[in-house]
Amino acid sequence: MAHQEYKRGTKLIHAGVEPDPTTGAIMTPIYQTSTYVQAAPGDHKGYEYARTQNPTRTALQNALAAIENGKHALCFGSGMAATDAIIRLLVPGDEVIVSNDLYGGTYRIFTKVFAVYGIKFHFIPMDNAANIEQYINDNTKLIWVETPTNPLLNVIDIEAVSNIAKKHGVKTVVDNTFASPYLQNPLDWGADIVMHSATKYLGGHSDVVHGCVIVKDDETEERLRFIQNSCGAVPGPHDCWLILRGIKTLHVRMDRHCENGEKVARFLKTHPKVEKVYWVGFEDHPNHDIAKKQMRGFGGMISFVLKDDNMEAAVNVLKSTKLFALAESLGGVESLIGHPASMTHGSIPREERIKNGLADSLIRLSVGIEDADDLIEDLRQAIG
Structure with missing residues (x-):
């Protein structure tokens, strides 16, 4: 379908999806196979081995490219696998500028995995995009942005960052997990690469782990596709089917x-x-004015600190909710409550967390789609 002709809600339901050519099934089948029979060597109708390609995954990649206004999408076994693939575009000696408030797993893979191989990461505040330029040098290859950030909800101007990056021949990567493609499309604001932990809002039901990368240019897609196939961190067809299903109600x-x-x-x-x-x-x-410019809504992610700013008070709240489940992750239909300092961001050294504003007692909420009055009442009784 020519998805450009349709509005967002219609696109989310129909983009990248066609009736099954064999049966006419309106929902993409789960092609649960590891290999494909060839009529003759090399005659494989586009599919030869499921690590390389799978029809369910192809349908999802087409849908993801369409809803992020990109040209190509690639799926991975998790958001971290997607992050890993992007950094594998680099070589020893390359440098990356990163927003200093970011998901702990991203910080961990940058500092504990890739730094060992000679890739250098600079963690800096990006609330004022103009500050980034002083950190760019001849070795800089990527600027890595989360917006809104996890967990302090800092907003970064994607357009301003992308303009600075282009001026220096640097690519901009945006982790769009918190916003989802429904609220924000970084490629429209000049970003080169968008990634998601599709586990979160894209899946939406806390029943699948998945990651994806979306780009516009053919050369970057070709390099990422080589990494995807060579390294093999691909999702299974059932996982892809679950994300396809989730997108329809995003x-x-x-x-x-x-x-x-x-x-x-x-x-x-x-x-x-x-x-x-x-x-x-x-x-x-x-x-906030930048969020109004580049986002279509403000999402369901909230963090807060109590006036009694100590761990005991925070833990009492975390243990007392009845509807908000104490759990990792976010973006599901059910509401979650978490403690970033010991859970999602536990891999970041305490001094780094405190310096960046992430207090020991900070509480993070992923507000679900239950009745809002019930959620408010739950927090009222938990806080006391």
Whole structure:
């Protein structure tokens, strides 16, 4: 389908998906096979071995490229596998500039895996894109951006960063997991590579681990496809099918995530025991004007700190919720509560976390699509 002709909700349901040519099945089948019979050597109808290609994965990659307004997409076994593939574009001696507030797993793979091979990472604040330029040198190859960031919801100007990167011949990578393609399309603002932990909002049901990368240019896609096939960190067809299914309801889920997120954030902001709330939609949130420019909504991710800013008070809240489940991850239909310092960001040294504003007592919420009044009541009784 010519997806450019359709609005976002229609595109999410139909992009990249065609009826099965054999049976007419409206839903893409799960091609649960490891290999494909060839009529003669080399005559394989585009499919020869499932690490290289799988029809279910092909349908998902087409859909992902369409909904991120890209040309190519590649799927991986997890968001970390997608991150790993992108950094494998580099060679020893290359340097990467990274936003200093980012997912702990990303920090870990950069500092504990790739730094060992001579790739250098500079972790810097990116709230003012103009500050980035001083860190660029002849060895700089990538600028890695999360926006909104995990877990402090910092907003980074994708267009400004991309313009600086292009000026110096550097590629911009945007981790778009928190926003999802429904709320933000980094390629439209000049980014070169977009990645997702599709485990989160794209899947949307906490039942699959998956990652993806989307690009516009053929040369980058060809290099990433070689890495995808050679290194083999690919998802199975059932996982791809689950992400395809999740994408079809992304727009209706994200609308409710945004609606509930706003109600919960405004409740927390007026709570007498809450010191600070991090939510992109507040007009006094840093770079709120940039979020309004590059996002279509403010999402369901919230972090907050209690006035009684100590671990015991935070743990009491974490243990007391009934609807908000204490768990890793985010972006599912159910609401989750987490403690970044010991969970998602436990791999970042404490001094680094504190320096970047991630307090020991910070609590992170992934606001689901339940009834907002029930979620607010749950937080009210947990906070006390």
